[in-house]
Amino acid sequence: MRYAVISDVHANLEALEAVLKKVESLGVDKIVCLGDTVGYGANPNECAGLVREKAHVVLCGNHDHAAVGDTSIEYFNSYARAAILWTMGVLKPDCREYLKGLPLTGSVDGAFLVHSTPSEPARWNYVFEPHEAMGEFNAFQERVCFIGHSHFALFFVKEGASCKVALPRPFTLENDTRYLVNVGSVGQPRDGLPTACFVTYDVPDGNVQFHRVEYDLSLTYQKIVKARLPRFLAERLLIGE
Numbered sequence: 081m082r083y084a085v086i087s088d089v090h091a092n093l094e095a096l097e098a099v100l101k102k103v104e105s106l107g108v109d110k111i112v113c114l115g116d117t118v119g120y121g122a123n124p125n126e127c128a129g130l131v132r133e134k135a136h137v138v139l140c141g142n143h144d145h146a147a148v149g150d151t152s153i154e155y156f157n158s159y160a161r162a163a164i165l166w167t168m169g170v171l172k173p174d175c176r177e178y179l180k181g182l183p184l185t186g187s188v189d190g191a192f193l194v195h196s197t198p199s200e201p202a203r204w205n206y207v208f209e210p211h212e213a214m215g216e217f218n219a220f221q222e223r224v225c226f227i228g229h230s231h232f233a234l235f236f237v238k239e240g241a242s243c244k245v246a247l248p249r250p251f252t253l254e255n256d257t258r259y260l261v262n263v264g265s266v267g268q269p270r271d272g273l274p275t276a277c278f279v280t281y282d283v284p285d286g287n288v289q290f291h292r293v294e295y296d297l298s299l300t301y302q303k304i305v306k307a308r309l310p311r312f313l314a315e316r317l318l319i320g321e
């Protein structure tokens with residue numbers, strides 16, 4: 081069984097379509113989406129519709145939560161807040177209902193799934209450092225947990241009392257070792273690469289691999305500008321930050 085784990089599509093239809101095409105070419109059996117399907121980009125309804133149709137499990141992210149009024153936008157920066165207000169204005173009723181019903185956590189085949197952190201899924205905390213990751217391993221039973229939220233692809237490896245961070249490379253789940261894997265972002269990467277990011281997870285082999293996919297960034301850029309979303313949200317896509 082091969083899973084594709086995607087996250088943080090952020091209403092970027094071109095990136096999502098390019099990833100789905102790549103996913104098909106990789107012989108993926110099931111797609112898992114870790115949330116933030118909407119917010120920032122110009123195609124929230126289309127992206128939510130595609131994710132709903134294609135993914136086996138879909139979780140709720142903070143932008144999905146905010147776009148349906150379940151999370152305050154007070155702590156969002158001005159760009160994110162503007163995008164959420166814009167998204168609220170264009171979301172179709174069935175899409176809104178769909179997003180409202182999404183769970184915060186899930187699991188598939190030995191993997192725990194959450195948008196932000198296993199310990200406090202609704203607090204929307206970030207995990208960047210090994211000491212932050214360390215405490216999270218107590219909050220799930222599975223050998224591996226896939227997360228999103230930071231838009232920065234990396235993974236943490238815990239052996240005994242030590243926890244190390246690693247940059248994306250293919251790896252295989254080892255016995256007596258546990259993993260927290262940030263799958264990066266499809267629609268708004270912030271790890272210095274503008275290409276869409278996702279992960280494949282093979283069961284029972286335990287192979288995990290990061291993938292980067294080019295997409296029609298200029299079209300996404302134009303759509304954001306045309307929708308009168310903050311231009312910064314288009315600019316940042318060009319540099320992946």
Ligand SMILES: [Fe+2]
Pocket residue numbers: 088090116141143229230231
């Ligand atoms: Fe996000």
